[in-house]
Amino acid sequence: MMRRRTTLLTSCTALALALGATACGGGPVSAGGGDKALDGQTVTVAGVWSGSEQKNFQKVLDAFTEKTGAKTQFVSTGDNVSTVVGSKIEGGNAPDVVMVPQVGVLDQFAKKGWLEPLSPTARATITADYAPVWKKYGSVGGTLYGLYFKAAHKSTVWYSPAALAQAGVKPPKTYDAMLKAGHTVSDSGLAAFAVAGQDGWTLTDWFENIYLSQAGPEKYDALAAHKLKWTDPSVVEALTTLGKLFKDKQLIAGGQKEALNTDFPGSVEKVFGPGPEAGMVYEGDFVAGVAHDQFGKAIGKDANFFPFPAVGGGTAPVVSGGDAAVVLKDGKNAKAGMKLLEYLATPEAAAVWAKAGGFLSPNKKLDLSSYGDDVSRATAKSLVSAGDSVRFDMSDQAPAAFGGTKGAGEWKLLQDFLRDPSDPKGTAAQLESAAAKAYQD
Template sequence: MMRRRTTLLASCTALALALGATACGGGPVAAGGGGKSLSGQTITVAGVWSGSEQKNFQKVLDAFTEKTGAKTQFVSTGDNVSTVVGSKIEGGNAPDVVMVPQVGVLQQFAKKGWLKPLSKTTEQSVDTNYASVWKKYGSVDDTFYGLYFKAAHKSTVWYSPDALAQAGVKPPTTYDAMLKAGHTVSDSGLAAFSVAGQDGWTLTDWFENIYLSQAGPEKYDALAAHKLKWTDPTVVKALTTLGKLFKDKQLIAGGQKEALNTDFPGSVEKVFGPKPEAGMVYEGDFVAGVAKDQFGKKIGQDANFFPFPAVDGGKAPVVSGGDAAVVLKEGKNQKAAMTFLEYLATPEASAVWAEAGGFLSPNKKLDLASYGDDITRETAKSLIAAGDSVRFDMSDQAPAAFGGTKGAGEWKVLQDFLRDPSDPKGTAAELENAAAKAYQG
């Protein structure tokens, strides 16, 4: 979702070569409609992207035009993609393709009967080039509707190398070691963590990483589907673990009160801005975009990350999100739209945006050399290496009333928990009450 989108602009070297290679390359698209066979057709693509993300996606659209002759038009929907797309369908002006930013929205579109199943060519590309988890999240009732083109890695803890070096701390590999390292950083004069408590979604991400590592993927899946109640002991345990951080005023910049008044960009500023207040900030790969674009930090030198560490002997978590391309039944150019998705499933398409920056691909066949810097390459490598252990952001899978509404549901309950983390069991009960209402609705 847009609330989580901040682009990492990397170098754009060899982009012209990449476009040339895409334009004359082979692969599924050539079979499905290469050689300018789509000349005269226009594909309308809707999505939440704006700014640099829209600019870089346009390079992918331009490469497709060069390859097939089809013209493209991008329509930015803003955050509420489901409402905008629904209105366009009702008005007889449906886009051909929608880039869907949430699993829950994809499922909603499918259940409303808005989507066409994707072509066998696209499905074969995904079966060959993606971990099966990506097809799972793109499918509803065993029908494949959504091709995940752009991914986010949300299990990265970003830090100031200078701050950790001055404290004599190395990147930790366990949650307890991370808190211990945080105390060492704090003793050296900076708070350990900057926490963006004003944005409730960052708190859900903290919880999800802890829960996935501590409780395991099966419990995570069950909780995401509300087949497991939020009052389950595993939830209470994860909240207790998160509470170790929240209640320790030495670890959080400004304490809980200031954290609740800090939004996501502000949390990055507290680590990488002109007046650092903390040594570390947890959030996804998009932290790098803020550090680089707003504060002039060189990624890999002035800003780096370590993987979110393992909790209580579990595996280190890999929580992800992403944008899936779907084809609408009401679109006017369905054949060309299907060809476009066949193109998006190729590593050639991913390479165009990878070289432009601010992009991660779940496509295993994309050459890591396509990425513009070593840190992005490491992030992408970690995402690919996780394979089927990747789990999608839990709150993005939930009904918006629970997992995606400011001042309500999970966001509000976890903000209250940040304010007072003394009663994990009571917080779990509040989460269950909110979830029960939302999932019934």
């Protein structure tokens, strides 16, 4: 009870400071937002988001403006955040806040000395309201720089309920059962899986889920930090497991060649678009947004998911990704930027986007009723309840040259493995060679 009381006080204090208002004990904050302590100031925010994601994040920024009086300006960076932000800093036009999509990039920014450590208020809120793992991934050298505002649940397999019902199969509990169910789906007239091999990052996600479940969290952490070599037998074993799927022409829509010419949206279309070609597609919770927004599928009825199943006697994996808010030292309004982070740390801020859809929060204090549908609530509950067993996307933790560059490193080598999965040991050796160079650089 004492712990709960302390947590409530901490959250209240965080909210009050973030909003520049007496939110607890000093009367309720009106929709207009206290004393508008940041009136007349502008906070510039850079991030990868565009389209509906940018539109929904703007709703959060507008809520911050309503509370504090601060105006906001969002700048979309495209995928190469580090290059764009670096050039803006050099040009004397640094944003105040950056939404960083990769642990490796956050680490890079911190080591370059670009980041402000989070304020005591933000640190207290994160400590109270987030699982420790999120604090770990937001820290560099023991200093907390990043607040994970938006998370992704990358251990979800999406399926057409109609396709599975037609084949007479139910969502499987183990990896072997998933492949067996896939053959049954294939026998009923559809391929089992649509695989987005044109986007190398989807293949890293396949590998990571298999590896985390099969090898366990300790080896996962070691491999992510390159303290374990990619030539380790555990890597070869995971590649062998993945290779069984890749080389099975019954399981992959169009076989390996077509998979290599299918991007992520295309893989979702093969399951949920007109004239479906497959019954299932593996990827994160964001599949739901594409299925709904582009193909009009009712989530939970026309499109649903089951957790990525346990592999080889291991436990079911929970792999996550996310966007961390950081404050740049060179921003023209870093102090107001930190107030934005303090606001983003609150469940109130998360609830704005949760209601809009296409969003998961790692904040334990966000009421699940804030999400607009049962499937979003289920994925959010799965992510939050996993606590410290969550592991961040391994390729996002690596230097970008290895884990995040199109046509290079892990992305390319796993595409090569999809094309020809006959030599897992050889692929492991190539991965180690690429990793060793990237981590050295």
